[in-house]
Amino acid sequence: LGASEARGAGGPLHVSTAPAPEPLCEEAIEAGTGLGWRRTDDLNASDDERIGYAMATIKKGQRFSAARAFLHPAADRPNLTVAVDTVVTRVLAEHGRAVGVQARSKGLEADFRARREVILSAGSIATPKILQLSGIGPAETLKSAGVDVLVDSPHVGGRMREHRCFVVQYRLKDDLGYNKALSTPLRQALSGARYLATRRGPLAAPAFDVIAFFKTRPELARPDAQLLIAPVSLLPDVPGKETGVEREPGVMGLGYILRPTAEGGLHITSADPDAPLTITPNYYGSDHDRTVGTALFRRMRELFETEPIAGRITAETLPGPGVRDDQDIIDAGLDQGRCGYHAIGTCAMGPDEDDVVDGRLRVRGIEGLRVVDCSVMPTMVSGNLNAPIMAMAWRAADLILGTA
Numbered sequence: 001l002g003a004s005e006a007r008g009a010g011g012p013l014h015v016s017t018a019p020a021p022e023p024l025c026e027e028a029i030e031a032g033t034g035l036g037w038r039r040t041d042d043l044n045a046s047d048d049e050r051i052g053y054a055m056a057t058i059k060k061g062q063r064f065s066a067a068r069a070f071l072h073p074a075a076d077r078p079n080l081t082v083a084v085d086t087v088v089t090r091v092l093a094e095h096g097r098a099v100g101v102q103a104r105s106k107g108l109e110a111d112f113r114a115r116r117e118v119i120l121s122a123g124s125i126a127t128p129k130i131l132q133l134s135g136i137g138p139a140e141t142l143k144s145a146g147v148d149v150l151v152d153s154p155h156v157g158g159r160m161r162e163h164r165c166f167v168v169q170y171r172l173k174d175d176l177g178y179n180k181a182l183s184t185p186l187r188q189a190l191s192g193a194r195y196l197a198t199r200r201g202p203l204a205a206p207a208f209d210v211i212a213f214f215k216t217r218p219e220l221a222r223p224d225a226q227l228l229i230a231p232v233s234l235l236p237d238v239p240g241k242e243t244g245v246e247r248e249p250g251v252m253g254l255g256y257i258l259r260p261t262a263e264g265g266l267h268i269t270s271a272d273p274d275a276p277l278t279i280t281p282n283y284y285g286s287d288h289d290r291t292v293g294t295a296l297f298r299r300m301r302e303l304f305e306t307e308p309i310a311g312r313i314t315a316e317t318l319p320g321p322g323v324r325d326d327q328d329i330i331d332a333g334l335d336q337g338r339c340g341y342h343a344i345g346t347c348a349m350g351p352d353e354d355d356v357v358d359g360r361l362r363v364r365g366i367e368g369l370r371v372v373d374c375s376v377m378p379t380m381v382s383g384n385l386n387a388p389i390m391a392m393a394w395r396a397a398d399l400i401l402g403t404a
Contacts, residue, residue: 006044013069013390014059017041017052018209020200024176024231024251024312025053025209031306032212043211047222051212054228057386058206061199066390089273091118091134091369093150098369104273117368117400121393124343124375125266128157129277131347131356132268136366146271151365156356158265159348161380163226163256163340164283166297166333169233169318170304172249176312177231178202182245202232208254212303213383216295225296226383227303228254233317250317251309255300256340257293258382262286266346283337284330293333294326342385347375360399372396 003009018025032051033039040052057064074080086105091098092113100113120127131137135150137157142149181191181202195203208228215223233250234243262285266277284290304313315321319332347356347363356363357376363369372393374385381388 004042004045007042012073013057013066014064015055016058017055018205019061021053022177022205022209022231024172024309025229027309027312028210028229028251028303029053031303031309034306035214035303037212037214043213049212049214049223051210051214051227054206054208054211056206058204061195061204070390087273088120088122088130089133091120091130091136093134093366097367098363114368117370119396119400120369120371121373123373124160124346125277125279127371127373127375128266128346129268129273131156131363133271133273136363138267141267145268147268151363153356153363153365154354155348157267157346158263159345159378160264160266160281160343161260161262161345162264162281162283163258163260163342163380164281164293164333165228165254165256165338165340166293166300166329167252167254167318167337168297168300168304168316169250169252170313171233171315171317172251172312173314174312175249177233177249177251178205179232179245179247179249182232183247213258214296214299216292216299223382224258224292225299226256226258227296227300251304251313252318253300253304254338255296257289257296259380260284260286261288263345281339283334290326290330294329297329297333342374342380344374344377344380344385347371348378349376350378361396370396370400 029039029051037049037051040046040050043050043052043055083105086103088101088103090102092100092102092111098114098118100111101118102109102111120130122130128137132142132145133147135142135148136153138154139149139152141157181187191201191203194201208230210229212227213223214225214227216225230252233246233252235246237243262282264280264282264285266279269275269278284293304310319336323329323332349355349357349359349361351359353364357371358364361370361372361376363371374389
């Protein structure tokens, strides 16, 4: 993809779309256009209802990760040390300033001292956990966990929002999609060999091949829901085991509310870093989320009931045709849905003194400490978080260097 009004070209990160379209995906896209959604190669080029192949950080069949784009080119710099298999447990503070972190590696503890600043980038779950273990968080929560209060910051761990995904799966008449290539260890091995030889096949594709943004009500100014489609169907989850692929051909769709309003939270239960967190996601916990959620689920079904993909389908296998009324739909999203891994807001930035970080990502109440991850986002991004957090990190580098 080249440069556009919204995106540059020639930077370190590679973005691509599907090199070899899958027939089932083509039919899903055609069904979307039948619903009035515009087909596009660039899903980020506009804010209308649209559908197209997923834009992915993939180059020549290999994932082009943030590490590959930004970290590996800097690996030989003398001022960079990467410690793997290392877990940060606390921020070290002296006289109101962060001076380093405490970490564990292979059963051993070590302190790492900072000459200038400490920057936490552990994500929306681990970053507030580290702050709370360090004495930065709601005072009563910290006291209950046996942690001395360093900074009473009431919203650390709160204001959490997440994309909870509704899931639909369908059985196909024809042997299309990825199930045949991935449903047994032998088939997985053959697919792996093909991938190594050609950098093609399902292992070269993103997790979901097709993405759509759509409105749950026609009068809306912009889409409020997202749909992801993959030419594969999964076996029921078994706790403690990897998710398997069905032998029979199938297709699946995941859909979620772009900007949920229900807020959850998390807090530590002990001063022990190994103690489990209490996490309350509060999925569909607002009237808005329940109303939009049921509408988007019905819209997902409508796509799979639209030709030409409807002609490929024999039955809905998940959650099943018996799920019809609003409460059943919400229950299916809670019981059989999936987490989007898009948690935000647990260290949200804002202008008020009780907001966790300020506009320059500095943690209030302590010097020399910043947070750079999705936990600082005060509102949910209307889509996936991978690109926005990379952009935030790029901006954060300028803030840290004092050039912005």
